[in-house]
Amino acid sequence: MTDLSQSPAGAAPRKHGGSLLEQTPRTKKRNAAEARFRAYGIAAITAGLIMLVILVTTIVGKGTGAFQQTFVTLNVELLESKLDKKGNRNIEDIKKVTTFGYAPIIKGAMTAAVEELGIETGLKPKELAGILSKDVAAQLRDYVIANPDQIGQTVEFRFLASSRVDGYLKGRVTRDSIVNDKNISAEQLDLVDALAAAGVLEKTFNLDFITGADASDARPEAAGIGVSMLGSLFMMLVVLALALPIGVAASIYLEEFAPQNWLTDMIEVNISNLAAVPSIVFGILGLAVFINYMHLPTSAPLVGGLVLTLMTLPTIIISTRASLKSVPPSIRDAALGVGASKMQAVFHHVLPLAAPGILTGTIIGLAQALGETAPLLLIGMVGFIASNAPETLADGLLAPNSAMPAQIYEWAKRADPAFYERAWGGIIILLIFLVTMNTLAVILRRRFERRW
Structure with missing residues (x-):
């Protein structure tokens, strides 16, 4: 009998009983390759983290200034001779006084403050008031209309400073940069320094940026993103109300009830293709169908929500089908084995177990829709200045408005640095929403997920 353990003729005898810890040249080569791969992986992760830190630092560094605004606190004498000549405090009569009627009052308050502080300046009253926003007359008028009993008294009022003054205190505007600027002068900056030293002019938290509406090019310091946030909210309500039930229903039918034939295969392929279609294509579709054919109002959040629903549906369908597939077949078999119908097995047993994945896919789809800009540009949700928040749900859905991404785009293309x-401040708010939604998706999935 041949001894198979013997070495072939002329070959060196094999060594037996060697230690497993022995490092042969081949083992060293494999270990070195593994070490290099680990180093490459760590380097890739480090590079990604560095880029993320740079991105976040840049956004925060350039955007935090939007959450602070410069205000000038003045004692304003609300002259009855200017605001309520009849003296009857009738609101309709007070409303007849336009913002031009408040300009002399503001100039007088500014002049009195400079004289009281002992600031020497050669500026005229109009130039003194030039450091204030062009929106201050409207602000004071709104205050008087809301508080007619204050007419005839002297009140302390906080006025919004102009964008140049605000930029000067934030370092965005310098004395060299205003040489050819007609909106501010070196003498006015001297006045700003004196008022800041006296505590009359200071930077505070800018709540109006979060709650306010967009402003014209002449009043960048008064611009806010609040109304655009409401526009995004109404669009997300439309997307949630339409995409979730339609997407889940389509997924259940395709996964549980549809026959496996060429038509079903074609539908599945098209759904996968729709998930990869550029978002601007959905904007063109919305412009052609919802606006040109169905004559829905341009710039309305309802139209934006319908367009984003079409874009979000493939994401929800794909994630829902994946969640349904993850439920073990034994759940279905057990339900059918005790006499449940196919529909009862799906809705009473399979669907509840797939709910965490469905919620995750829905939230991720909504987060994706929240950050879309291109479709909204095509349906006209840009370039409109909403003066106030909608009062009813119908107004919120049908009245012209913008959305956060479109508003950010509009601000970024304007010339004024303010x-x-x-x-950048709008980007911070949008990122907060997106991070919150994605975090919520992870929490819900971990909270309700069942492992098999």
């Missing part, structure tokens, strides 16, 4: 600062 708008650019607000664009």
Whole structure:
């Protein structure tokens, strides 16, 4: 009998009983390759983290200024001779006084403050008031209409400073940069320094940026993203109300009830293709169908929600089908084995177990829709200045409005640096929403997920 353990003729005898810890040249080569791969992986993760830190630092550094605004606190004498000549405090009569009627009052308050502080300046009253926003007359008028009993008294009022003054205190505007600027002068900056030293002029938290509406190019310091946030909210309500039930129903039918034939295969392929279609294509579709054919109002959140619903449906369908597939077949078999119908097995047993995945896919789809800009540009949700928040649900859905991504785009393309600062601030708010939604998706999945 041949001894198979013997070495072939002429070959060196094999060594037996060697230690497993022995490092042969081949083992060293494999270990070195593994070490290199680990190093490459760590380097890739480190590079990604560095880029993320740079991105976040840049956004926060350039956007935090939008959450602070410069205000000038003045004692304003609300002259009855200017605001309520009849003296009857009738609201309709008070409303007849336009913002031009408040300009002399503001100039007088500014002049009195400079004289009281002992600031020597050669500026005229109009130039003194030039450091204030062009929106201050409207602010004071709104205050008087809301508080007619204050007419005839002297009140302390906080006025919004102009964008140049605000930029000067934030370092965005310098004395060299205003040489050819007609909106501010070196003498006015001297006045700003004196008022800041006296505590009359200071930077505080800018709540109006979060709650306010967009402003014209002449009043960038008054611009806010609040109304655009409401526009995004109404669009997300439309997306949630339409995409979730339609997407889940389509997924259940395709996964549990549809026959496996060429038509079903074609539908599945098209759904996968729709998930990869550029979002601007959905904007063109919305422009052609919802606006040109169905004559829905341009710039309405309802139209934006319908367009984003079409874009979000493939994401929800794909994630829902994946969740349904993850439920073990034994759940279905057990339900059918005790006499349940196919529908009862799906809705009473399979669907509840797939709910965490469905919720995750829905939230991720909504987060994706929240950050879309291209479809909204095509349906006209840009370039409109909403003066106030909608009062009813119908107004919120049908009245012209914008959305956060479109508003950020509008600010970024304007020439005034104050708008650019607000664009970065809007990005911070949008990222907070997106991070919150994605975090919520992870929490819900871990909270309700069942492992098999």
